[in-house]
Amino acid sequence: MSTRAPASTLRSGRLAARSAVAAVAAGVAVTTVAFWLTPLQGRADFLLVAYLAGTAAYLAVAARTEGRRSVVDRLFAVLMVTAVGICLLALGSVLVYTAARGVKALDWYFFTHSMNGVGPRDDAGGAYHSIIGTLEQVLLATLISVPSGLLVAIYLSEYGRGRLASLVRTVVDVMVGIPSIVAGLFIYAFWVLGLGRGFSGFAAAMALSILMLPIVVRSSEEMIKLVPASLREAAYALGIPRWRAILKVVLPTASAGITTGVMLAVARVTGETAPLLLTAFGFDSIHNDPFSGPQSSLPLFVFSQASSAFGAAVDRAWAGALTLIAVVLLLTVAARLVTRRNRLV
Amino acid sequence: MKRIEANHVSAWYGGFKAVDDVTLAIEPKQVTALIGPSGCGKSTFIRTLNRMHEVIPGARIEGEVLLDGEDIYASGIDPVSVRRTIGMVFQRPNPFPTMSIRDNVSAGLRLNGMRKKAELEPVVEKALQGAGLWKEVRDRLDKPGASLSGGQQQRLCIARAIAVEPQVLLMDEPCSALDPVSTLRIEDLIAELKDMYTIVIVTHNMQQAARVSDSTAFFTLEVSGDPGRLVEVGPTSKIFTKPGDERTEAYITGRFG
Numbered sequence: 001m002s003t004r005a006p007a008s009t010l011r012s013g014r015l016a017a018r019s020a021v022a023a024v025a026a027g028v029a030v031t032t033v034a035f036w037l038t039p040l041q042g043r044a045d046f047l048l049v050a051y052l053a054g055t056a057a058y059l060a061v062a063a064r065t066e067g068r069r070s071v072v073d074r075l076f077a078v079l080m081v082t083a084v085g086i087c088l089l090a091l092g093s094v095l096v097y098t099a100a101r102g103v104k105a106l107d108w109y110f111f112t113h114s115m116n117g118v119g120p121r122d123d124a125g126g127a128y129h130s131i132i133g134t135l136e137q138v139l140l141a142t143l144i145s146v147p148s149g150l151l152v153a154i155y156l157s158e159y160g161r162g163r164l165a166s167l168v169r170t171v172v173d174v175m176v177g178i179p180s181i182v183a184g185l186f187i188y189a190f191w192v193l194g195l196g197r198g199f200s201g202f203a204a205a206m207a208l209s210i211l212m213l214p215i216v217v218r219s220s221e222e223m224i225k226l227v228p229a230s231l232r233e234a235a236y237a238l239g240i241p242r243w244r245a246i247l248k249v250v251l252p253t254a255s256a257g258i259t260t261g262v263m264l265a266v267a268r269v270t271g272e273t274a275p276l277l278l279t280a281f282g283f284d285s286i287h288n289d290p291f292s293g294p295q296s297s298l299p300l301f302v303f304s305q306a307s308s309a310f311g312a313a314v315d316r317a318w319a320g321a322l323t324l325i326a327v328v329l330l331l332t333v334a335a336r337l338v339t340r341r342n343r344l345v
Numbered sequence: 346m347k348r349i350e351a352n353h354v355s356a357w358y359g360g361f362k363a364v365d366d367v368t369l370a371i372e373p374k375q376v377t378a379l380i381g382p383s384g385c386g387k388s389t390f391i392r393t394l395n396r397m398h399e400v401i402p403g404a405r406i407e408g409e410v411l412l413d414g415e416d417i418y419a420s421g422i423d424p425v426s427v428r429r430t431i432g433m434v435f436q437r438p439n440p441f442p443t444m445s446i447r448d449n450v451s452a453g454l455r456l457n458g459m460r461k462k463a464e465l466e467p468v469v470e471k472a473l474q475g476a477g478l479w480k481e482v483r484d485r486l487d488k489p490g491a492s493l494s495g496g497q498q499q500r501l502c503i504a505r506a507i508a509v510e511p512q513v514l515l516m517d518e519p520c521s522a523l524d525p526v527s528t529l530r531i532e533d534l535i536a537e538l539k540d541m542y543t544i545v546i547v548t549h550n551m552q553q554a555a556r557v558s559d560s561t562a563f564f565t566l567e568v569s570g571d572p573g574r575l576v577e578v579g580p581t582s583k584i585f586t587k588p589g590d591e592r593t594e595a596y597i598t599g600r601f602g
Contacts, residue, residue: 161402230439234502236400238453238509239429248456252443 386573496527
């Protein structure tokens with residue numbers, strides 16, 4: 001690879017891959033030497049300085065053979081890869097760390113037993129009651145919020161004009177910002193205390209559906225709006241009434257996107273803890289009926305086990321956290337498989 | 346077989362007047378071509394013929410459109426039944442992406458309540474044969490409609506439109522998104538379909554109007570922003586050889602537009 005200015009105006013120099021590798025290696029080597037000879041120290045410091053030195057050497061070598069435009073291109077490629085790396089690192093470390101700590105208490109016993117009569121120091125007990133609670137509460141919350149949220153989304157995207165529509169839209173936007181504890185407090189004051197219905201999984205589901213509703217409405221509205229007007233017109237031109245066109249053409253076309261929005265909402269509320277403290281309350285034994293009496297859930301399970309000072313309880317907390325991630329992941333994958341057929345092409 | 350008479354039709358999009366006072370008779374079992382430069386209101390006008398214009402928010406019309414003497418804009422007329430009688434094919438092929446080829450063709454019937462597979466099956470075959478697509482797709486009726494080529498998709502849309510057995514078929518530039526070979530196939534198809542349907546076709550392509558139509562209506566507009574007006578209408582052979590208006594002559598000889 002020559003470093004001379006190229007003769008042709010169309011041709012420009014190109015940095016050889018091995019020069020790039022050599023440059024980065026040189027940067028890292030300089031850093032190593034610097035950390036060895038000078039008072040510089042620390043693992044994180046070393047990584048940061050090595051990263052900066054390697055990048056600088058790489059760009060400097062590139063600048064010798066290539067034009068300004070390609071050096072800037074390389075600079076931004078480095079920045080983007082770095083950003084992606086940081087995001088993946090955060091996600092990966094959460095997953096890996098939870099998995100590593102979680103597998104210790106994770107066995108068949110954990111999935112098939114409750115915490116009934118198990119003390120914090122006992123190396124026994126499981127999350128069966130919490131898994132049941134989470135599944136029931138999230139299912140109920142989904143059953144409440146998805147039909148109503150979809151109807152609001154259809155109203156906003158297909159029919160809503162004027163002041164009522166903008167009022168509804170504003171209310172939904174405000175609802176996105178409701179802190180989850182406030183949703184829990186509302187159900188606690190209104191349902192648990194006010195109507196005297198007491199703690200129950202259903203009360204928790206109502207609090208969760210308050211949090212789910214705005215997400216379902218806004219994401220579904222956007223997805224419905226993405227359906228091309230030409231498909232609606234095609235349906236109208238066949239003499240299909242508007243409501244049927246919405247039901248049979250618009251919604252199926254948008255279904256993949258709507259499902260993604262619903263899954264986001266489900267994922268968001270499955271991990272909610274604060275509103276459940278005031279509504280489901282938590283319970284150590286298996287309680288299958290969500291409509292009366294306190295119930296456990298995975299976030300509450302993790303919360304109560306992690307509050308303990310004993311190793312066995314903390315292990316159970318990690319296993320519960322891992323189970324929680326797995327539940328959300330399974331639901332998401334299942335929803336993807338169901339709607340894969342109906343992709344917008 | 347239905348005859349359409351448009352009397353003093355004007356159309357607006359909000360405050361913008363797109364079509365001004367068009368009076369035009371469309372004869373049954375004929376192909377009527379609407380030609381004219383961009384913005385002359387021909388596409389807007391064709392959409393007033395089956396009440397598709399009012400689907401756009403803020404759009405409205407004045408005047409009357411008579412289908413065998415009955416005003417389709419009279420109060421008490423259901424636009425949905427008007428559109429079942431007067432079908433439409435659009436500029437861009439728009440098959441339903443979530444449906445198979447078979448379901449696309451039967452969509453109009455299925456979504457209007459006809460559910461029995463045994464009754465739908467012959468309708469699908471007849472419509473696909475009518476649209477000249479049967480031989481190409483009979484082995485893959487369960488594949489998505491979007492898996493076809495552009496020209497096939499447009500013929501699928503024609504099959505979908507004729508499956509509900511309308512009396513009139515409106516075509517809004519049905520070939521403008523297609524290559525010449527596909528265009529030719531659609532033109533042949535139009536020639537076959539006109540024995541059974543009254544056809545109105547909007548086209549930018551004057552050779553196409555000359556090839557497929559029996560009568561031609563020429564629309565134009567004075568300056569951009571003005572509403573489009575009907576200049577003249579007559580047998581296609583006369584419009585293209587001895588136009589009665591110098592603007593028509595200027596347009597068809599390529600001096601403007």
